[in-house]
Amino acid sequence: MQVILAQPRGFCAGVVRAIEIVERALEKYGAPVYVRHEIVHNRHVVESLRAKGARFIDELSEAPAGAVTVFSAHGVTRAVEDEARVRGLQVLNATCPLVTKVHIQGKNYVANGRKVILIGHAGHPEVLGTMGQIDGPVHLVQTEADVDALPLAADTPVSYITQTTLSVDETRGIIAALRRRFSDIVGPDTKDICYATQNRQAAVRELGKRADVILVVGAVNSSNSNRLREIGAETGVPSYLLADGSELDPAWVRGAAVVGITAGASAPESMVADVIDALRRLEPVEVGVMDGIEENIRFRLPSQLIEFEPEPQAGGAAR
Incomplete structure (x- = not known):
C-alpha cells in the first residue's frame, strides 16, 4: 500500500x-x-x-x-x-x-456606522467569541438562504466578516449573495481568510487526484477537520475522519493501492504516525509526502x- x-x-x-x-x-x-x-x-x-x-x-x-x-x-x-x-x-x-484580527475588523466596521454580518457556523466557539466582542447586533449567516432572510433594508450600510476556519471557496457564494442583496457593503480581502484553512483544503483537493481513499486525522468536534473530509468526498474519493489509528476501519482501505492522509489544524503529527502504524498492521506500507506549501509562520x-x-x-x- x-x-x-x-x-x-x-x-x-x-x-x-x-x-x-x-x-x-x-x-x-x-x-x-x-x-x-x-x-x-x-x-x-x-x-x-x-x-x-x-x-x-x-x-x-x-x-x-x-x-x-x-x-x-x-x-x-x-x-x-x-x-x-x-x-x-x-x-x-x-x-x-487571525481571530483577533476578525474581532478588530468587526469593531472598526461598527465604529464606522455599519451593521456587521458574520459568516460562520452557529454555536462554534470562535463564532460565539466574535459575536461577543462586537457592540450591537451581529447577524450570523450560514447559507445563501440566510442572506435573503436578513432583517435589513437593501440600502443599509453593511459589512461582513468570516469565521477563520472557513475557506475562500466556502464563503464565496455567501459573499456574492450579500453583494447582490446590499448596495452599500464592505468586507475584508480574501487574503485575510486563514492561510492554514486555505492551504490544507487545497492540499486535500490535490490529494484527491492521486488517492483511492482519503483519511483525515482530526476530532469530530473540529470544524476544519470535518471540512477536510467533506472536501475529500467532493473530489469523488471515499473520505473518512478518525482521531487516531484505533478508529481505522480496515474496510475503508481494503483494495486501495494509494491511501491519502491529511490532518486538521489541531491534530498532532503523532496521531498521523499512529494511523500509519495502524495501516502497517494490515499490510506493508510505503510512505511519501506530496509536494506542497511549506508553512513557516510563527x-x-x-x-x-x-x-x-x-x-x-x-x-x-x-x-
Missing part, C-alpha cells in the same frame, strides 16, 4: 502558539494552570496538557480567584474578559491572532511568556 501525506497538514501557527502558551505557563507558574474550554479541538492534545498539570474548565468560576488562566485559541466574549478581571485572574490569552507569544525560556527536558532541548 502506498501512503501519500498531504502537505501542509496538521498543526497551524495559531494552534502551536496556544499549546506553547499552556506549556510555558506550567513551566513558569507551576501546576495547576486553568484553561477555559479545550485549548484546541483535539482530545490527544487536551489529555497531554492535562497530564502536565493543565485543568480544563467550562466556566471561570471553577478557577480560584487570582489563578493563572488561559483563554483558548478560539477567542472569548468581552463578558468573559470582564469576569476574569473582576475575579483577579492572571489571564494568558491564547486567542489565535505568532508572537504573550508578553508575560516571551522572556521566559522553559528548562531543557531530560534527553532533549527546550523548544
Whole structure:
C-alpha cells in the first residue's frame, strides 16, 4: 500500500502558539494552570496538557480567584474578559491572532456606522467569541438562504466578516449573495481568510487526484477537520475522519493501492504516525509526502511568556 501525506497538514501557527502558551505557563507558574474550554479541538492534545498539570474548565468560576488562566485559541466574549478581571485572574490569552484580527475588523466596521454580518457556523466557539466582542447586533449567516432572510433594508450600510476556519471557496457564494442583496457593503480581502484553512483544503483537493481513499486525522468536534473530509468526498474519493489509528476501519482501505492522509489544524503529527502504524498492521506500507506549501509562520507569544525560556527536558532541548 502506498501512503501519500498531504502537505501542509496538521498543526497551524495559531494552534502551536496556544499549546506553547499552556506549556510555558506550567513551566513558569507551576501546576495547576486553568484553561477555559479545550485549548484546541483535539482530545490527544487536551489529555497531554492535562497530564502536565493543565485543568480544563467550562466556566471561570471553577478557577480560584487570582489563578493563572488561559483563554483558548478560539477567542472569548468581552463578558468573559470582564469576569476574569473582576475575579483577579492572571489571564494568558491564547486567542489565535487571525481571530483577533476578525474581532478588530468587526469593531472598526461598527465604529464606522455599519451593521456587521458574520459568516460562520452557529454555536462554534470562535463564532460565539466574535459575536461577543462586537457592540450591537451581529447577524450570523450560514447559507445563501440566510442572506435573503436578513432583517435589513437593501440600502443599509453593511459589512461582513468570516469565521477563520472557513475557506475562500466556502464563503464565496455567501459573499456574492450579500453583494447582490446590499448596495452599500464592505468586507475584508480574501487574503485575510486563514492561510492554514486555505492551504490544507487545497492540499486535500490535490490529494484527491492521486488517492483511492482519503483519511483525515482530526476530532469530530473540529470544524476544519470535518471540512477536510467533506472536501475529500467532493473530489469523488471515499473520505473518512478518525482521531487516531484505533478508529481505522480496515474496510475503508481494503483494495486501495494509494491511501491519502491529511490532518486538521489541531491534530498532532503523532496521531498521523499512529494511523500509519495502524495501516502497517494490515499490510506493508510505503510512505511519501506530496509536494506542497511549506508553512513557516510563527505568532508572537504573550508578553508575560516571551522572556521566559522553559528548562531543557531530560534527553532533549527546550523548544
